[in-house]
Amino acid sequence: MHEWGEIDRMAASIVALLKDRQLRETMGEKGCASVRERFDPTNLTRQFMSLLLDAAKKRKASLCIAPPKAPTIDRLMHLSSSAFSLLRALQYEQIKGIKLSGKTLDVGGGQYNTYYDLLNIDGDIESVNIDEKYKPTIIADLNNPLSVSSETYDNVLCFNTLEHIYKDSLAVKEMLRILKSGGTFYITVPFLFKIHGSPHDYHRHTHSWWQALMTDCGIKEYNLVIKPLVWGTCSSAYSFTRFPRLQSIQKKCVMLIDWMLYKCGIAKPSDYMNNALGYFIYGTK
Template sequence: MALNQPQDVSLELPTFTRFLKLFARKMDKSVLRTLEYEKLSHIQIDGKILDFGGGENSKYNHIKEKWMKDNSDYVFHSANIDKNMDPTFIVDVDGKIPCAENTYNHVISLNTFEHIYDVSICLTEINRILEKNGKIIFTVPFIYQVHGHPNDYSRFTPNYWREFLSRHGFNDIKIESLNWGPFSTGASISGCPGPFRALRIKISLLLDVLYFACKYRGQSHISAQQDAPICSASLGYLIIARKSV
């Protein structure tokens, strides 16, 4: 069933405190990846978890260790087409996961769906293995450079994801913009070529802090429709949805 009314996208505004925590030191990750890890580290995930598109060689093991520490019933499995990632399950291009229905409490997937030509097949399979009221938590890029692993197929808007997830048996859909601001988005999508690249990226991040401090004084979070200037050029999105009963 199509969603007739556009719904809001949330955004945590950049601050100087967040800048010092996330970007003041050497930047060994992209702005998008840094924001993804920040958000995931604050999400509570428990029970049986499947990482769709991950594996033991994932770059976010430090976050998995936090989830494990906070969860006595923690079970973490992974599925990937790439055996070099050392996943629990090797899957084919059809995304078939060799486990029973209603197995997992949570499925996470980080920067994976843009590399899959037919995401519909994967979402059907993820819905099958999630338990009643289980959640899918995933990140996808939006205003971001094309990157192959081995291919890069898609960039979709929040309203697309809402309708797409709804049609595949998910509800209670929440979407957060992974976005620091217009200056850093411009630097990220251009690759910021030329000398003093790291310094210029940090300057763009600080300009965003100043811009939002002037425009949204005293606010830490806002919500807006996907075409509002504040959310229309997101680096990516964090999306959480619940399996429909």
């Protein structure tokens, strides 16, 4: 090797290389060995996998947080015409068509609920509730451990209930305890939504809190999805400023504004992550 600028010495080396066949062969062999060492397929694969693992670790905090659904004109027409609140309409949009096979427990439900019509039920549904007027299968306070054997149910539902349970962490742990290994769970909770006692209203947790709780309960992040339920910033703000006499037209107007902001490229679904009306949490044990 020569220093930069040593033109005469470089030229002499080239002439010597051209004259000496053995030197050329030796140099070629060493060059091939260097290329094989530096560009070995196995080493390159290992380096690539290492880069992927590093990237995955950096994204670990948001691994299971799904982006909100994009506003579309079809969704606008459907959701804005719903007789329910926007949060409830978004919840029903998510749970529609869920297939429940085997034995299911509806935590906070009763003998019959309107959302059963949205589900594809192939099996039996039982329910647990503290209020006997709903005629649940099991009458129990969810602030206490359930008198149910572990791994009893194939599926567990819990829709709009946990915000009314003071010890909601315990309730979730019990739900997962009585769920079979490989079973599925479906949970909906409000976030940016008015207080509504039934008879009490205790909690509004962020998606980070739910992620931490579920992983603490043993749910792997690759088996967990937390989906923000949101249409747009304006419609989330509207949920706190409704006027009963103008409710229908007001909901349509603010949803239309959010849709226009999206179509014009001013806003995108990922911008709404922190403006969720609620969350749909589901996964596999």
